[in-house]
Amino acid sequence: MAGPIKSDAHKLPEKVARILAGEIGQGRFVTGKPLPPESELAERFGVSRTVIREALARLKYDGLVESRPRVGAIVVPAGQRRAFRLDSLDPKSGQDLRNLYELRALVESGAAALAAVRHGAKDIERMEKHLASIDQALETGRLGASPDLAFHRDLATASGNPVLDDFMRFLNTKVSGMIRMARRKSNQDPVLAAMVQDEHREILEAVGSGDSERARRAVLSHMQKGALRQGLEIVIPGGPRDLGRHLEP
Amino acid sequence: MAGPIKSDAHKLPEKVARILAGEIGQGRFVTGKPLPPESELAERFGVSRTVIREALARLKYDGLVESRPRVGAIVVPAGQRRAFRLDSLDPKSGQDLRNLYELRALVESGAAALAAVRHGAKDIERMEKHLASIDQALETGRLGASPDLAFHRDLATASGNPVLDDFMRFLNTKVSGMIRMARRKSNQDPVLAAMVQDEHREILEAVGSGDSERARRAVLSHMQKGALRQGLEIVIPGGPRDLGRHLEP
DNA sequence: CGCTATAATATTGTATGACAAATAAACACG
DNA sequence: CGTGTTTATTTGTCATACAATATTATAGCG
Incomplete structure (x- = not known):
């Protein structure tokens, strides 16, 4: 043998x-x-x-x-795992993608809330720089996906929690990987890209102003719209009420 | 050789x-x-x-x-990891434990908010049953750690998001493992245990009533107090304002 | 007879050597 | 100069041998 x-x-x-x-x-x-x-x-x-x-x-x-x-x-007794994996998710399954998006929205909005009260001056600088890079990319006709990712990473970093930072990086690569898988024909629409950029600015402003609740809602709104742009309707963890509008009643 | x-x-x-x-x-x-x-x-x-x-x-x-x-x-290009691990965390480091707690608070409060709008009848039943088990344990002098964990798992399940559920289980075992490591002399105080139980009931009530914002705050408050009971002061991701009190101004 | 120290034993941990499969790079050829 | 073929290198898998280790059985002793 x-x-x-x-x-x-x-x-x-x-x-x-x-x-x-x-x-x-x-x-x-x-x-x-x-x-x-x-x-x-x-x-x-x-x-x-x-x-x-x-x-x-x-x-x-x-x-x-x-x-x-x-x-x-x-x-070993169940649930003592030492690693968290998302391998069993099916890139073609809308349900899986929605669940993943939901988790991401939840985590990233929380990170933004933390960032609002914890960020340092360099954090804001970094984010501004990356937003500028996106603007520049849009002007040259490119999509600016790379500085976009960087902006979200900045948010994680500004949260001041390295564990959270680490997890968000993991999630983001997972999400973007699945999206790439799911739809190769990415939306090259410049109008949409500009909308996204507006949402980014709102997030940055909210974080910069130190208003964690506003930051949280800004990210939640951004995530929900992002999911919609991917053709997914997700439930916003903060509650379906108050979508989009902010806190002044 | x-x-x-x-x-x-x-x-x-x-x-x-x-x-x-x-x-x-x-x-x-x-x-x-x-x-x-x-x-x-x-x-x-x-x-x-x-x-x-x-x-x-x-x-x-x-x-x-x-x-x-x-x-x-x-x-492979950085950030393409297929697994999320928390191995490098030091159980004796208060900072690491705080970061972990913070992430957990963020995720679990979001899960509660989701559970409030998504739970089914059996979810509530399960949670009630486990709360009753805790009561029973307290009367017999035991600590009821096991049904306590079960209650938190129920919350994850009731969120209706299996990915979130999976991640929360991973986090919870990680957290409880680290706590066991850090302090063997767990608090056997029955007064504290009763307080914890009150917080649990508030969470269940909030989830059951379908008020996701209230559920979120209830879990946030529970987590923060839990951390404090472990000697850790954590920042609440939802913003440091409005701690403990609820939404009626 | 019961308890403790020792030996037998099964299983993983590691080492070594061999061959198959795959492929990038060198080479030959048109 | 382009294209197909050979070659060499590296991983993938197999097989075997021995070391380390802890469970279990056994033997010895009070």
């Missing part, structure tokens, strides 16, 4: 890891009890122990199992 | 992966260009190719590198 099985797939460990993770998730293995030994799994999947080993390494890394010598890879 | 190097650490691949990830993060490798070949890395770290392989597998899994035959493990 020498040589690879067939060469029909070039990522054996990935496949094995997926299958095992699925079975663990469905409770096919008792938590606290060990999985079958590596050698046995190797036999069952028809691959070498090396592949099993690499697959198990992933599960360990995610905290799904924890392996100990002489006992095996024991299944 | 047979046998492992010394047995001074039981997880070589983990260490190697950490080092490599750090070096990549600090830009010591050019993005788009391949890392040194596995054999070379093995030599450099003084371990076998097996270990390097397992370390690289982790980096690949997180999307930091992407390996192709004949060219090597190329460094």
Whole structure:
């Protein structure tokens, strides 16, 4: 039995890891009890122990199992994961995209509220610079997607919370990746781009003025409109009332 | 040269992966260009190719590198990570814990706002049941930590957004894990526990009444007080104004 | 008989060597 | 100069061997 099985797939460990993770998730293995030994799994999947080993390494890394010598890879009590992933999301599913957008809106609006009360002078400078870059891009006919992303990153940074910053970067790349996937024919419409830019300015002004509630609503509104531009209607976490208008009754 | 190097650490691949990830993060490798070949890395770290392989597998899994035959493990453009982790947080660092708490407060308050407008009848039932379990636990002298966690999970579920739900579960285990780490002598005070329970009831009532703004503030207040009970003062993302009081002016 | 120290044993951790697969780069050829 | 072919390098997978480790069984002792 020498040589690879067939060469029909070039990522054996990935496949094995997926299958095992699925079975663990469905409770096919008792938590606290060990999985079958590596050698046995190797036999069952028809691959070498090396592949099993690499697959198990992933599960360990995610905290799904924890392996100990002489006992095996024991299944750790549910919900002790060490990593948060969004792999199972389907880029073509509108529902998944909506859920993701919703989470992003929630987090980013909160970050803006924090940024309003915590930002430093350089934060505002950075954001202004990036907005100017977008303007410049629009004048030259380009879309300015890159400074746009930078602006949102600035917002995260200005929140003064590195954990939040980190998560927002993760989410944003995920969202933009999914959007790119979902619709290659991005909207090149300059009128829309100008609208977006207005929303950006409102956000910056709100943050700069130190009004966290206004900043929060500005981002919420921006996110909701952004989702709409993608053809998605999302519920605004702050409540569907007061959409768009601000706080003066 | 047979046998492992010394047995001074039981997880070589983990260490190697950490080092490599750090070096990549600090830009010591050019993005788009391949890392040194596995054999070379093995030599450099003084371990076998097996270990390097397992370390690289982790980096690949997180999307930091992407390996192709004949060219090597190329460094993928920054910010394309496939997993969000909180491993680098120090459980003993008050700052880290505060940042984590802040993110949690932000997300969970948003989830509550969503739950207020989206919950179904069974969601409320579940939450009531878990609150009752806490009451029961308090009467028997126990702390009721487990139904407490369940109540927060219910909130996530009632938001109707599975992605949000998933993330909240991840965050909550992370937070509670860090708290357990940080202070073993948990507060067994029954008076405090009763206070917490009052806050829970306010949250449930707010969600049940469909008032998302009130739900959001109730959770925010609960989180802030919870942090205070842990000796942490956190900034409330919704803005420091209006703390605790509700919306009727 | 019950408790503790020791040995047997199964399983993971790591090392080594071999070969297959894939592909970028060098090369040959028209 | 462009294009197809060979070559070389690197990853992917397999197989085997031994070390480390902790569980379990066993033996020894009070």
